[in-house]
Structures are given as C-alpha cells and as structure tokens.
Amino acid sequence: MFTRVCNYSRYVMSQVNRETRKFMHKYDVTLDVCISLVLSQSKVICPQSQEENESIDVCKDDKVTNYLNWRDVQEKLHAKLVGVRKWDVCSNNILDYDMLNLEVPTLLVVGSLIKFGVKVLIYNGNQDFVIPLTGSRP
Template sequence: MQATTLTRQSITGSRFDACVVVNKRLSVEFPKAFDGYNVIGDTCTSSGESQLDVPGYPFRPKFQVSSSTPSVQAALDQTKDSENIDVCVKEKSSQYLNRKDVQEALHAQLVGVTRWTGCNSVVNYDMLNLEIPTVNIVGSLVSSGIRVLVYSGDQDSMIPFIGSRILVDGLAKELGLNATVPYTTWVEDKQFGGWTQVYGDILTFATIRGAGHLAPLTSPKRSLALFAVFLSGKSLPEALPN
C-alpha cells in the first residue's frame, strides 16, 4: 500500500516533502557513472548513459550527466572484459535503427518524429497503470498448467530480486503450491550461477549472479543456461556438496 501511494504521488507530482528531500539527496550522493539497472556495470563513456535508461522513472534520481557528441569508434571500442559485453549497446542500437536501409528493410515509417528513439512523446502511456499488479496473470498461467519461470538479476537495484522472490513465494502460497525444490544454489560450468526455488514443479524462481536488469545482456552465458534448462523441463543443476 505504501509503495502504491508513493508511486501515485511521484507520477502526479504530489510527493511528500520528505520524499522530495530524499530524492534530491540521492541525486547528490550517487556518482554520475552509477547504473541503477546494473550496479556493478560500466556506463558508456561516449554518452555517459546507462545500458537501459527509462526517462521519468518515478523514483530514479535525476542524475545530471553531461552528454557530449558520441563517437562511434569510442562506442565500438568500449566493452566489458568478463563476457565481452558491450556497454554502449543502447547508443549503437539507436544508430543502427536510424539507418535508412534498416528502416526500409523493416518497413518502418517515421510518423510524427524525425528519428527513432527508445522513448518519445508521440505515444503517451498512463503512468498510473504502473499500479496495476500483473502477478495474478502469472498465477492464471500456472493454474492453467503452464510452467512459469520468474528470474531476476542480482545486480538490479530498480527491481531487486528480493521483491520478486517475495511475490513468487506469496503467489505459490495463494495457489497452494509447496516447495518441491528448496531455496538453493544452482551452478553453470562448475561456477555458482545464482539461487533458485521451485514450487509444485510448475513455478520456478531464480536469480542470475552478476546480472542486471537486462539479464541476457549483462550475463548472457548464465542467462542462456537458465533458459535452456527451463525449456528442457529439467531442474537446474545444484551446487555439489562440500
């Protein structure tokens, strides 16, 4: 209830003074290079942006990041060493989707705008729809006999995995599902991949170690392993006992 109230206040611009003070304080204390969607990730130095930027996100501090004219070569050169992850994917995706040959191949037409962007003012969404819960949709799928996997990157501060775990656990209790696999670790290539719990062999929750909000982008190898195991209908490999 409190989270819903705060969301509504943020969207309508009627937040409590205390919330405004905290938000401003966060804007001062957080470094400009901090990516809330991947707290251990780098940002693209040619644009100073997160891998995923959502303008107007209700509780995101208004970081003042200076943006210079992007250098394509600088964007191409900047990658993360661990899994060769490109931290400038947003910038380069925008450049790619604004190419005339790409737009023609996709039969895409620019209507009301001069170039493609991730977000624009042409399509307006009712932000109050953020208050509408979707966990019941997951419940209806499970009740229909459809296997469901809910996963979270453990480095995502925007939608923390703890909240996702609480929602899934509450849904399982509501549906009368018992834990068939207790909360335990899973491994990938003999390395700790994350945590998982399974309810009734039909509802699975899992975290992906080292992944941010965009798990397949920030931890592609573990994300693929998790997805492949789920599609196969098998259980995630557990860590070997000490």
C-alpha cells in the same frame, strides 16, 4: 509515521532514479556506463586506468540506437515508425507503466495465470534495475 496514503518511498525512489540513471548501466549495475567522448579520450592518454570489465562495450545501446535510426537501415529492414519519431531500445511512449503499481507484488497474478494453464517466465535479479526482484517476492 507514513501510512498507505502518505508513502514517502515513492518520492525517494523517483529522486534516486533521477540522480543515478546517468551513472549506472540499467541492465547490469556492476558495469560502467557509456562515458563521454572527453573521458574516453583521456583513457588513450592514461591507459593504465583501464579496468578488466572494459572489454564489454557499455556504449553498445547508444551505437545500436543510432544505427537503427538511419533511414537506409530502416528501409532495408522494412521498418516503419508509426506514431514514434525515433527508434529507441526502451521507450516510455510504448511501454506505459503505471508507476503507482511498482510496489504491488505479482505473485497472485502469476499464480492465477499458472492455475489457468498459462506458461510464464519470471525474471528477477539484483544485478539490474530494469527488472526488479521486489515484485516477485512475498
């Protein structure tokens, strides 16, 4: 039904990403996500609902981002935000990925780099959705 010209999977992927990104930790899909203050306060009232993996601070990225955006911290680190209004863990303004190339396998590119003596480190896995395993598989 679908051809190279009409590939519905990209549309579906963008819809799934839009719907789920608030509810999954992008670096470990098995972790909880940073929850709102209201939900975290409810755990004080009902502590028996806490799980084992709550020893991991899933709000760490938010806390670090806020801290690194303090003017005095940036001055101490001699950090200058040039062309960026706010520091962020991952910025689409800096990392300008072409989403049309998301499904293109990287094996040929990596193979040619190795052939020319360039050392490479390949990341992939099935526990996150930041570094997909699909691009490094035949």
